[in-house]
Amino acid sequence: MSVKKLKSQIPSKLKIHYDDDSKPHRKPWSDGSINGSSSNYQVDVNKSGYLHSTSALADIQVSFHSLDWGQKKILDFFLIFPEMATMKKRFVIYWWISGCIPFQAEQAELHANVDQFGDLTYRGLTFWDSSIVNVDAAIIDGRHEIIFKRGTDLKVVYLGRWQNSVTHHIEVSDIKILNFLKNMKQLRVLSLRGISLITELPQFISQLTGLKTLDLKSCHNLEVVPDWIGLLENLTHLDISGCYLLDHMPKGLGALSNLEVLKGFIIRDSKDEKSCTINNLTKLSNLRKLSISISMKEFPTDLQLHHLQRLYHLEKLKISWSGCILRGKTDDSPKQAQLFSKQTTLTRSFIEQRDPKLPLLLKLPSSLQKLELEGFPEIDTPDWLRSNNLDNLKKLYIRGGLLCNLDKIVATTVQMLQLKYVSNLEIAWEDIMMLFPNLIYLEKVECPRLNNFPCDENGLWMN
Known part of the structure; x- marks a missing residue:
């Protein structure tokens, strides 16, 4: 409802013209549903990503500056995405977890005002308020260095897929490109969702101890989750679902005492004592959401049921027997x-x-x-x-x-x-x-x- 009210204050038709570097990364925002006016407002964006001064921009700024801080933050956040974009609530929840988007406007009044829409967009990556988000870059490589050098105070790095479509392809040309994260001690959210060609996680991620969310969903080339995952002691959300080359879970998962959401936990028909079991998860007293992928048809055994029952705060449970075909x-x-x-x-x-x-x-x-x-x-x-x-x-x-x-x-x-x-x-x-x-x-x-x-x-x- 808040976004709807904000939308009504924006001029009816707004065409945005970009230079050749940024042209593919955003689409014009044109909404004829507000009124039937045929007048066109022109807004230009230079190479740095900032809006040129035009009469249309002046009209927007009047409405924008009349909003409270929290409303400005929310509007500013949604403006970095293409027109008519559809995203799941999970995507915004991750930003809330990081603290970049306030839950309530009044909680944010102590902070500085927002004075502009967005900050910098270059080759499909956008820098927004201590965050980097992949708006529409298909390949992440050294050409994005201008974005990666924005500072060491990043809270969110969302290089992965936010689009609903599972066919949206993203790849990293060289895993070393992630080295820019080494000194990001303030990092709260890291998403590599849907990125291919990542076979292993860089060791330095274990030093990002402030990390609360690690999203590795659909990293189809990922072969192992390292045991040092247990060093991320503040982790509350971990998604490793859809990583089909994984054959076991590290015992380090049992050390994530603050973990609330675990998706993609794998149980294989194996006697490997190094693999994490449901019994190891019983130490996670805050776990409220769990999804399990099974390759053994005998699940759950009596012992596994006994351990599941000891997850006293579990609210959501998904069990997938991957050995069975969903459709005939x-x-x-x-x-x-x-x-x-x-x-x-x-x-x-x-x-x-x-x-x-x-x-x-x-x-x-x-x-x-x-x-x-x-x-x-x-x-x-x-x-x-x-x-x-x-x-x-x-x-x-x-x-x-x-x-x-x-x-x-x-x-x-x-x-x-x-x-x-x-x-x-x-x-x-x-x-x-x-x-x-x-x-x-x-x-x-x-x-x-x-x-x-x-x-x-x-x-x-x-x-």
Whole structure:
């Protein structure tokens, strides 16, 4: 709403002309929705990235300087992105974590005023208020040195992909280009999301002990997460999901006592004692969001469930069985699913003997509010969804896999249910209402056996 109010104060049509160096990096901001005026305002940007003085700029400045400090900061932040850009809230949250964007305007009144829109844009990278953000650079190399030399007080370096599209390609020509970070002791957020050709993390990152967010999602060439990750003692957010060449997790993760969000934790069918396990994660008393990638169909064992239950503050849990196909390119008939389930059960009985020290009834953490199951490899509802322990569960998402029924699930508090690509699932709408009496939202995508659901053409049902 604040952005909408600010938008209404900007002239109706604003065309921005750039020189050849910066022309590809931003698009004109033209919004005819404010009024029907056909007049054009011209604003030029010189090589340093600053706006030339024009009558249009004068009009903008009058409105801009009438805002409080916090509103100026927020507007200034969004102006560095192209017209009609779409981003997820995670992107802005990272800036909030760094302290560059205030949560509330009144908290920022003690700081100096913002006097201009942005600061410097060069070859797709923008320097903005102790931050570097990759607006649209596809290749990061030595040509960006003018940006990297802006000082040693950076709080945010967001070289990775912020765009929603997973096809947006970014690469680093030489990992040594990151050496400019060595002396950034104030750094709070580092994102290398979606950047290719990064096979390992530079050792000096271990010295950035003030780092709170490290985003390595979809770094497809990353081969190992080093054990020195445990030296980043202030880390609260770590995303290593989508790094498919990783085969284990370092035990150093267990030393991140302030960690709140961990995405992409890998569990492999390995006896490697150097690998981090769920048991090691039980030391993370602040962990509230966890996503796990599994290659072994026997997960979770009784012991793993016991350790999961000890994550007392866990609110969101996602489990992805990567060995299963989400959409049916193989034989996923009920008969094949039953055979697969029987084999899995037999395998589990051989590899796991119940520990008499474990409680008889093993459950997921009672603190869970959201549970996602992706590629679940069995046909029946698992035992850990049949317990009465999920008193706080509000969201249940099931995507892909071999699940055939939900008739024994005990999650009556669920309000949002998502069923995607579960081709074998068969259940009557009346039974859904009995299982989830508090349901207010349901989404169904490509579930051919759920024909009797009263969803609209988009597969949505709302109470």
